[in-house]
Structure formats: C-alpha cells, structure tokens
Amino acid sequence: MGRVSRRQFLKASGFAGAATALVTGTAAAQTVSPNLEGTSENGQNPATNRMAMLMDNSLCVNCHSCRLACQNENKLPVTEKYIRFDYIETGRFPNVKRLLNRHSCMHCEEAPCIGVCPVNALEKGAEGFTHTDFETCIGCGVCLHVCPFEVPVISEEAGTGKPKMYKCNGCRHLIAAGIAPACATNCITGAVQYGTWDEMRAKAEERVAKLRATSPGANVYGIDEQGGLGLLLVLRTPPADYPHLV
Amino acid sequence: MAMDRRTFFRSTAGAAVAVAAMTTIDMRAWAQVVEEAPVELKGSLCNVCSSHCGMYIHVKNGRPWKVTGHPDHSRSRGKLCPRAHGGLYWIYDPARAKTPLKRVGEQEFEQISWEQATDEIAERLKRVLDQHGPQAVFYGHNPRRSGVVYGNRFMHALGVNTIQTHNAACNTARVLGLAHTFGSSYNADWANSDYLLFIGRNMGEGIRTSTALAFGEAIARGATVVCVDPRLNESAAIAEWVPIRPGTDMALLLAIANVLVTEDLYDKEFINTHTIGFHRFERVLPQYTPEWAEELTTIPADRIRSIARGLAAAAPAAAVDTGWKGAFGAAYANSTDTARAVAYVNALLGNLNKRGGIRISRGASLASLPFQAPETPTGPRGDGVGTDYPLATGHGLPHLSMEKAQKGLVKAGIIRHHNPLRTIPDYDHMLAGYRSLDLLVVIETHMTETALEADYILPEPSFAEREEVIEATGPSICMRTKAIEKVHPETKSFDEIITLLANKMGVGRYFDFTLDELNEALLSGQPFSLADLREAGSIEVSVDQPEGVPELNTPSGKFEFYSQRFADEGFNGVAEWYPPETGLQLRENEFRVVHGKQAYHSHCATANIPMLAQVTKDYDTNRVWLNAERAANLGISDGDYVRFTAPDGRSGEARVKVTERIHPDMAFAPGAYGNRTPYFELSEKLGGFNPHDITAYRSEPIVGHTMMSELIVEVKRV
Ligand code: SF4
Numbered sequence: 001m002g003r004v005s006r007r008q009f010l011k012a013s014g015f016a017g018a019a020t021a022l023v024t025g026t027a028a029a030q031t032v033s034p035n036l037e038g039t040s041e042n043g044q045n046p047a048t049n050r051m052a053m054l055m056d057n058s059l060c061v062n063c064h065s066c067r068l069a070c071q072n073e074n075k076l077p078v079t080e081k082y083i084r085f086d087y088i089e090t091g092r093f094p095n096v097k098r099l100l101n102r103h104s105c106m107h108c109e110e111a112p113c114i115g116v117c118p119v120n121a122l123e124k125g126a127e128g129f130t131h132t133d134f135e136t137c138i139g140c141g142v143c144l145h146v147c148p149f150e151v152p153v154i155s156e157e158a159g160t161g162k163p164k165m166y167k168c169n170g171c172r173h174l175i176a177a178g179i180a181p182a183c184a185t186n187c188i189t190g191a192v193q194y195g196t197w198d199e200m201r202a203k204a205e206e207r208v209a210k211l212r213a214t215s216p217g218a219n220v221y222g223i224d225e226q227g228g229l230g231l232l233l234v235l236r237t238p239p240a241d242y243p244h245l246v
Numbered sequence: 247m248a249m250d251r252r253t254f255f256r257s258t259a260g261a262a263v264a265v266a267a268m269t270t271i272d273m274r275a276w277a278q279v280v281e282e283a284p285v286e287l288k289g290s291l292c293n294v295c296s297s298h299c300g301m302y303i304h305v306k307n308g309r310p311w312k313v314t315g316h317p318d319h320s321r322s323r324g325k326l327c328p329r330a331h332g333g334l335y336w337i338y339d340p341a342r343a344k345t346p347l348k349r350v351g352e353q354e355f356e357q358i359s360w361e362q363a364t365d366e367i368a369e370r371l372k373r374v375l376d377q378h379g380p381q382a383v384f385y386g387h388n389p390r391r392s393g394v395v396y397g398n399r400f401m402h403a404l405g406v407n408t409i410q411t412h413n414a415a416c417n418t419a420r421v422l423g424l425a426h427t428f429g430s431s432y433n434a435d436w437a438n439s440d441y442l443l444f445i446g447r448n449m450g451e452g453i454r455t456s457t458a459l460a461f462g463e464a465i466a467r468g469a470t471v472v473c474v475d476p477r478l479n480e481s482a483a484i485a486e487w488v489p490i491r492p493g494t495d496m497a498l499l500l501a502i503a504n505v506l507v508t509e510d511l512y513d514k515e516f517i518n519t520h521t522i523g524f525h526r527f528e529r530v531l532p533q534y535t536p537e538w539a540e541e542l543t544t545i546p547a548d549r550i551r552s553i554a555r556g557l558a559a560a561a562p563a564a565a566v567d568t569g570w571k572g573a574f575g576a577a578y579a580n581s582t583d584t585a586r587a588v589a590y591v592n593a594l595l596g597n598l599n600k601r602g603g604i605r606i607s608r609g610a611s612l613a614s615l616p617f618q619a620p621e622t623p624t625g626p627r628g629d630g631v632g633t634d635y636p637l638a639t640g641h642g643l644p645h646l647s648m649e650k651a652q653k654g655l656v657k658a659g660i661i662r663h664h665n666p667l668r669t670i671p672d673y674d675h676m677l678a679g680y681r682s683l684d685l686l687v688v689i690e691t692h693m694t695e696t697a698l699e700a701d702y703i704l705p706e707p708s709f710a711e712r713e714e715v716i717e718a719t720g721p722s723i724c725m726r727t728k729a730i731e732k733v734h735p736e737t738k739s740f741d742e743i744i745t746l747l748a749n750k751m752g753v754g755r756y757f758d759f760t761l762d763e764l765n766e767a768l769l770s771g772q773p774f775s776l777a778d779l780r781e782a783g784s785i786e787v788s789v790d791q792p793e794g795v796p797e798l799n800t801p802s803g804k805f806e807f808y809s810q811r812f813a814d815e816g817f818n819g820v821a822e823w824y825p826p827e828t829g830l831q832l833r834e835n836e837f838r839v840v841h842g843k844q845a846y847h848s849h850c851a852t853a854n855i856p857m858l859a860q861v862t863k864d865y866d867t868n869r870v871w872l873n874a875e876r877a878a879n880l881g882i883s884d885g886d887y888v889r890f891t892a893p894d895g896r897s898g899e900a901r902v903k904v905t906e907r908i909h910p911d912m913a914f915a916p917g918a919y920g921n922r923t924p925y926f927e928l929s930e931k932l933g934g935f936n937p938h939d940i941t942a943y944r945s946e947p948i949v950g951h952t953m954m955s956e957l958i959v960e961v962k963r964v
C-alpha cells in the first residue's frame with residue numbers, strides 16, 4: 001500500500017464487516033475525478049497520454065466555481081484568475097439568448113508563446129499542456145503579443161513587485177500526481193471534464209450531435225486550431241460569435 | 247514515532263503532494279520546511295450556506311488552504327459551489343466576533359468574560375421570564391442540527407416555544423402549499439425525468455451543489471428542461487426559457503391543469519384512487535384557459551399548451567419542480583396557493599413516487615437521544631403562530647415578533663448564526679423591534695447587522711474550528727469536524743455556550759452530557775463509531791426507498807385538491823387564481839422589485855469575502871437589472887444610477903444593468919449586497935442596493951410569510 005486514497009483507506013479499515021449496510025463506493029462518487037492529494041484512483045499515469053480538458057459551454061451556469069477552486073488550488077492573489085468568461089447576449093425580449101465562453105489558456109499543440117519567450121519560461125508537458133515556470137518568467141509580455149487568444153495577463157507580483165505572466169498552468173502538479181485539474185474536478189454541472197484528448201474529442205462530438213437538434217450552429221472548437229487544443233470547447237453557435245476565438 | 251493508520255495516511259498523502267508541488271508556482275514562496283509539511287484532509291461540512299455540503303478541508307501547517315467536495319456526501323457529490331471556496335476567508339476574517347462582548351452604546355461594545363456574560367444574561371433572562379412569561383422570549387436560528395438539538399432543548403427547558411427560523415423569508419409558502427396537498431415537501435426526481443418544469447427555481451444560482459449537478463446532467467442527457475422566470479437567469483440560459491410576468495405563476499399552472507384536463511391528458515387512476523376534491527377543482531377549472539393565462543402571464547397560449555402536452559407525453563417521468571424560495575417561497579400574497587397549484591399539476595401527471603416524477607425520498611436516520619428531555623411547552627407562542635395565523639408553520643414569524651416587541655409583548659431573544667435584521671424585509675421595522683427588547687443575545691462568528699444590535703455577543707469558532715452535532719443528510723451521515731485549532735481562544739461552540747447558559751438558568755440537568763456522548767448516542771446501532779465518522783466526515787449508508795403511493799400526511803390521507811383546513815380558516819378550499827396584493831398594473835415609471843441569488847454569494851453573508859467580491863467587481867454584477875425597452879423610454883442607460891422609491895416614500899439608489907434578459911415589469915436586484923455593518927468594509931466599498939431597506943413589513947394572510955416581492959417602486963434616473 002504505497003499510495004492509498006482516502007476511500008480505499010476507509011474501505012480497508014474496519015468497515016469490511018459492515019459492508020452490506022454501507023455504500024462507500026457509490027456510482028456517483030466514481031464518476032467524479034478523485035481530488036485527493038497524492039493519490040491516483042485509476043493507478044495509471046495520465047501524463048504519458050495526450051490529455052485534454054473539455055469545456056462544454058452549453059452546460060455552464062456561469063457560477064465561477066471553477067475559477068475560485070483554481071485560485072485556491074494555485075494560490076493566486078485575489079485579483080488574478082486563470083479562468084475568465086466572455087458573454088454574448090443576443091436578440092430582443094422575449095427572444096433572448098445568453099451565450100458564454102470560457103476564456104483561458106487553450107493549451108495550443110503548436111503554441112507560439114513557447115518559441116518567443118526570451119527566457120524559456122514556457123514549455124510543453126508530456127500531456128500537451130503549456131506550462132509556465134513562474135520563477136523564470138520575467139513578465140516581459142512577448143507571449144501575450146503572439147498568443148492568438150489573448151490569454152496571458154501581465155501583473156505585478158504581490159510582495160516582490162516584479163512583473164509576472166499569469167495564465168492557466170494546466171494544474172501541472174495535480175496532473176503529475178494523476179489527479180484531474182481543479183476546474184474539472186470541481187465543476188458543479190459537469191461542464192468541465194478531463195481525460196485523454198481522444199476521449200474528450202469523442203465526448204464533445206457526441207454532445208454537439210445532440211445539441212444540433214436545438215442549436216444548429218453547435219460545434220466543437222479546437223480539433224484543428226493551432227494543431228489541436230488542449231482545451232476543447234463545445235459551442236452552441238459559430239466561433240466567430242466569441243470575441244477571443246479565431 | 248508511533249504510526250497508526252491515520253498518521254500513515256496523512257504522511258503518505260502529504261509526501262506525494264509536496265513532491266508534486268515543488269515544481270509549481272504556488273508553493274514557491276514557502277520555506278523548504280513548509281513544503282515538506284504533510285497535508286491533512288479533514289472531512290467536514292461547509293457552512294457558507296445552510297446546505298452543509300460535505301467537504302474536505304485541506305490543512306497544511308495548521309492552516310486550511312483549499313476545500314474539495316466530499317464524494318460520499320449527498321449534497322456535494324465530490325464538488326463544491328463557488329461560495330465554499332471563498333468561505334475559507336471567514337476563518338481569519340478580521341470581522342469575526344472574537345470575545346464575549348457587552349453593549350455599552352450604539353454599536354459600541356466592551357470585552358467581558360464568559361463568566362460575566364453568562365451571569366448577566368441569565369439574570370436578565372430570568373427577569374423577563376418572571377415578569378412577562380415564556381411567550382415574551384424567542385429563539386431564532388438557521389435550523390441545523392446543533393441549533394435544533396441544543397437550542398430547542400434549552401428553550402423547552404425554560405418553557406419557551408417561540409422558536410423561529412429564516413423560513414418566513416424563504417420557503418414557507420411553498421412548504422405549506424405542499425403540506426396541504428401532498429402532505430409534505432417532495433423533490434422532483436431530476437436524475438430520471440424526461441420533462442422538468444422549473445418555476446422561479448434557478449439551480450445554477452440558488453445552489454445546492456448536487457442539485458446543480460443533477461440539473462446539468464438532465465440537460466446533458468437530453469431531457470426537456472423548461473425554466474419559467476421573468477429573468478433569463480443562468481439556469482434558463484442553458485435550458486428553454488419561458489419569461490413570465492412576475493406574480494402570475496399560479497395562472498400558468500392553472501392553465502396547464504386546464505389543458506391536461508380538457509385534453510384528457512391526466513392520470514385518472516391516480517386521481518380516482520389517491521386524491522380528494524378533484525370534482526371541486528374541475529368545476530373552477532374551465533375559466534383558466536391558456537388564453538386567459540396569456541393575458542396575465544404574457545406567455546403565449548400556444549406555449550402554455552405545448553408545455554402541458556410535453557409534460558403529459560413524458561408523464562409519469564415528468565415533474566413540475568416543487569421550488570424553494572424562487573417564485574413562491576415567500577414572495578407574493580398568492581404564493582401559498584401557487585404552491586398548491588404546483589402540486590395539482592403533479593397530481594394530474596400521476597407522478598408521485600414514479601421514476602422521473604416527484605419522489606418521497608427517505609434519508610438515513612439517527613438514534614433518538616437517551617437523555618432526560620424537557621417537556622415541549624404547549625402554551626401559545628409569542629409570534630402569532632397558531633393564533634393570529636392558525637396555519638402558520640412551526641418555523642415562526644420573526645417579523646411579526648418584532649411588531650409585538652414594539653408593542654411591549656416580546657421582551658427577549660436569543661439569535662444564533664442568523665442575520666434577520668439584514669435578511670428579512672423592512673430593516674427599519676426589524677431594527678425598531680430589536681431595539682424595543684429588554685435583552686437580545688446574538689451567538690455568532692461575525693459582527694453582523696443583527697449582532698451589532700445585541701446586548702451581548704457570544705462568539706463562536708468558525709466552521710473550520712468547531713465540532714457539531716451529527717447530521718443525517720439524505721443517505722449521508724456526516725458531521726462538522728474540527729479541522730484546525732481555534733483562531734480566537736475566547737470563542738466557544740454552541741453546545742458549550744448553551745450548556746453554560748443552561749447551568750446558570752438552573753436547567754443544567756437537561757444538558758448532563760458532552761457533545762461526544764450526544765454524538766455517540768446518535769450513532770447507536772450504526773456499524774461505525776464516532777471516531778470513524780470524525781475521520782471520514784461523511785459516510786453514505788443504504789436506505790430503502792419507498793415505492794408506490796403511501797398514505798399521505800394530510801387529514802384525508804390522500805392528495806387534497808380540496809382542503810377542509812383551508813376552507814375552515816376562511817381561505818380557498820380549492821386553490822383559485824388571485825393576483826399579488828400589489829396588483830399587476832404598473833404606471834409608466836413603475837417596476838416590481840424581485841430579488842434573487844447569484845451563484846457566488848450567500849444572502850448578505852459573503853459580499854465581504856475578497857475572492858467572491860472580486861467576481862462581483864470583475865463582472866460588475868451588483869447592479870439592478872432593468873428591461874432595455876422600458877429603460878430607454880425612461881431615458882435610462884446601462885450603468886446609470888437610478889432612485890427606487892417605494893409607496894411609503896422610502897427610497898434607495900442603485901446602478902442599473904440595462905438588458906433584454908428581463909421582463910418589462912420587473913427590476914431584478916441581486917440579493918447579496920447592501921450590508922450595513924461597518925465591520926464588512928469590503929462589502930461597504932462594493933456597495934449595492936438591498937430591497938429589504940424599502941420593502942414594507944407585512945404578512946401574507948395564510949401562512950404569514952414576509953411577501954418579499956410585494957414591492958412596486960417608481961424608478962427615476964439620478
Ligand atoms: S492559448 Fe496562448 S498562452 Fe495558451 S498555449 Fe496557446 S499561445 Fe500559449
């Protein structure tokens with residue numbers, strides 16, 4: 001028992017006799033990603049696969065729980081956030097729609113930000129996400145100028161006053177431990193998911209096929225853009241509607 | 247070092263995360279020794295709203311740094327709503343109540359000892375009881391287990407039965423309407439329904455984490471989800487939105503019932519076998535055509551027909567969600583009968599205890615307490631429940647109490663973890679009431695508006711620093727555990743405070759047990775111990791769910807279209823249409839003010855939390871919404887300041903969001919803002935309009951709720 005999850009621990013530690021009365025391994029619990037430090041429920045190291053996050057904007061209730069969980073997970077200052085939203089309100093009362101899109105690092109397969117960084121602070125992880133070495137970053141903002149999605153934010157770091165670049169780091173530390181990114185684990189409607197790139201693409205396509213019955217413009221964004229994105233999007237309307245998509 | 251399984255677990259988990267974290271930005275500033283400190287996961291319960299979702303508090307070096315959802319808790323299902331993440335701030339919040347405080351002037355306090363505080367409170371409380379009797383005393387709280395077990399027991403020991411909750415400003419109309427039809431409040435089976443009709447309920451913003459998940463899953467799975475709301479709220483935004491004129495939900499429901507009956511789409515077997523009074527309902531129904539309802543609701547008659555037919559086609563896997571606060575919890579004069587109409591439609595769908603319909607779900611049960619209990623007092627209550635309002639629920643009428651306080655009939659109160667001065671309509675009325683009391687004791691973690699009116703503030707540790715009475719929540723048995731040591735050593739948890747006070751009041755014999763002994767007693771018969779539960783935080787047990795239609799908890803044992811109780815008290819035996827008390831006619835510059843929730847705030851308790859306030863600030867969301875066309879007619883542009891003036895002349899100022907997303911009749915005020923305690927400095931800076939400042943005190947005739955949306959204002963640009 002080198003690593004043990006809390007659930008496994010509980011199962012093993014004295015409830016065995018009472019197993020009939022206890023439902024410690026519910027179906028619902030198994031559908032959520034484990035969020036336990038240093039444990040991996042499936043035992044595989046996902047970092048060897050190309051991974052993706054899927055943001056299904058058609059299921060997002062704009063609650064900002066992902067943003068807040070991310071801020072705590074990554075100990076961001078209150079004013080910095082890796083997840084932002086773009087909103088679009090179309091039509092006139094009573095025929096109105098509110099659309100939104102998550103605006104955060106898209107984890108481009110071909111990421112122009114990496115090549116231009118003068119201090120090599122950006123690099124690709126084995127899972128395909130674009131990671132920042134915050135120590136090395138000098139906050140020069142060159143990445144911002146080449147990012148097709150206007151993601152990087154340059155801010156002064158509290159305490160040191162040094163400029164630094166802030167953007168989603170793909171929860172590198174969690175992924176390394178076999179745990180889903182905080183935003184995916186925490187999303188309260190299931191709009192954010194995490195898995196292999198192929199799985200996420202298949203899920204997105206399946207969802208879009210369903211959505212087309214009511215939203216004919218529904219589409220998956222990120223299959224080909226920038227060589228494929230580590231953050232795939234389900235959109236209810238064409239990408240051109242959203243300010244940060246190209 | 248001795249190593250039991252628990253420490254083994256902690257150190258294993260901690261080591262792994264420390265290695266992983268070395269490479270990340272966030273731990274960078276931490277000293278090496280800090281890096282290597284183990285992370286402990288403390289299973290506990292959230293306290294930022296009253297859902298008490300199961301959570302793990304992640305503690306490192308004695309400080310909590312994040313929370314994650316508990317997978318074995320029925321309300322969190324491994325996830326947590328936005329507020330939970332922000333709630334960590336409360337632990338170290340400078341606005342905490344830190345020591346016992348005694349009032350020495352307006353909003354001025356001096357620190358005193360527990361000994362002095364409890365001596366003085368006991369003496370003053372005894373005096374009130376001697377001179378005015380138990381009716382002159384009330385206890386108000388947000389009703390969760392510790393508050394019920396300790397608070398109610400203490401009150402009963404003193405002969406006091408005026409126990410109040412927040413319900414009169416939340417869901418009491420809904421509760422009563424369902425109680426007098428179905429016999430109890432049931433939930434829709436969101437997980438299995440093919441057609442869900444939500445009226446005013448907004449599961450993406452009025453969140454209980456697991457219900458937001460169920461909502462998302464229903465949509466992802468392809469169920470038809472229709473959200474009726476004057477506002478394109480964030481749930482409606484991902485479902486089908488049906489805008490409605492505020493206050494007319496009952497008309498929509500009656501018209502749906504009309505279509506189901508006239509088109510012969512209802513479940514006759516259920517109606518014949520399990521209901522009474524259907525024929526009386528049938529007699530009033532013909533007038534409620536979709537065309538009639540279109541006039542009132544502004545929903546096209548054909549849309550009403552399509553909803554009725556859609557529900558019928560999916561029945562019994564179809565439901566009208568039974569709501570919470572939303573449109574008919576405590577909003578209008580017609581809210582109680584609106585809740586009955588919700589029940590009528592479900593009865594016609596024959597969906598009771600059917601997969602995808604309305605489910606009676608049983609939860610886990612805990613053992614009863616073996617300790618000597620005081621008699622439950624049987625005398626009249628001090629807040630009009632059972633007398634002025636014969637049908638009112640046991641949750642009480644705190645606003646009516648404050649009228650009685652002003653008349654000298656109510657003299658003392660104890661309030662715990664509850665801020666009625668800010669969260670119940672008519673601030674001036676509530677304030678005048680509290681100021682008329684001889685004694686107000688507030689047991690709180692924070693220096694809230696209500697606390698600042700107290701004669702004594704008794705400080706509690708925050709949710710992360712105290713243990714509480716075990717709860718049974720659905721199939722989960724769970725408890726708040728102590729994740730960290732007390733931040734303020736002079737704080738005491740509720741059980742300790744009540745036990746102290748009880749001893750001083752001479753009723754200590756009813757508290758002759760420790761919290762541990764009480765919790766052990768509650769777990770008797772369970773296959774796990776208190777230590778196991780404390781370690782786990784939440785354990786799910788299997789519970790048999792009833793199938794079929796049971797005998798209902800109504801006088802007839804059946805579903806009641808006709809209520810003899812209602813008729814006997816002079817109300818409609820069968821729910822029939824009537825408009826809100828303030829009517830439906832608006833002049834050119836008039837709007838009905840309705841308030842509601844945002845996902846990232848809890849009532850008026852969280853606008854002071856920096857992370858959550860930042861969301862408000864980033865997206866400029868503490869504005870009042872006005873319909874674009876009507877705003878244009880009044881020369882009001884997005885971002886303008888306007889003045890809202892109530893009929894009694896009271897007024898307030900707010901910035902507006904001009905939007906197509908709202909019915910022309912309604913001004914929507916997000917309900918989280920407008921704190922008036924100077925201790926919430928950030929909230930004060932953030933600003934915002936709180937409609938309770940200008941909503942007049944009144945009580946709905948049936949259950950006596952606060953009629954929070956019976957407010958029509960004149961709007962003028964400033
Ligand atoms: S979205 Fe921008 S910051 Fe992120 S990987 Fe692509 S180029 Fe780099």
Ligand code: SF4
Pocket residue numbers: 069070071073074082083104167168169170171172181182183184
């Ligand atoms: S992957 Fe991690 S860092 Fe990126 S947005 Fe999600 S929670 Fe934040």
Ligand code: SF4
Pocket residue numbers: 059060061062063064065066067186187188189190191192
């Ligand atoms: S947690 Fe999920 S539903 Fe909430 S804002 Fe983030 S993506 Fe949307």
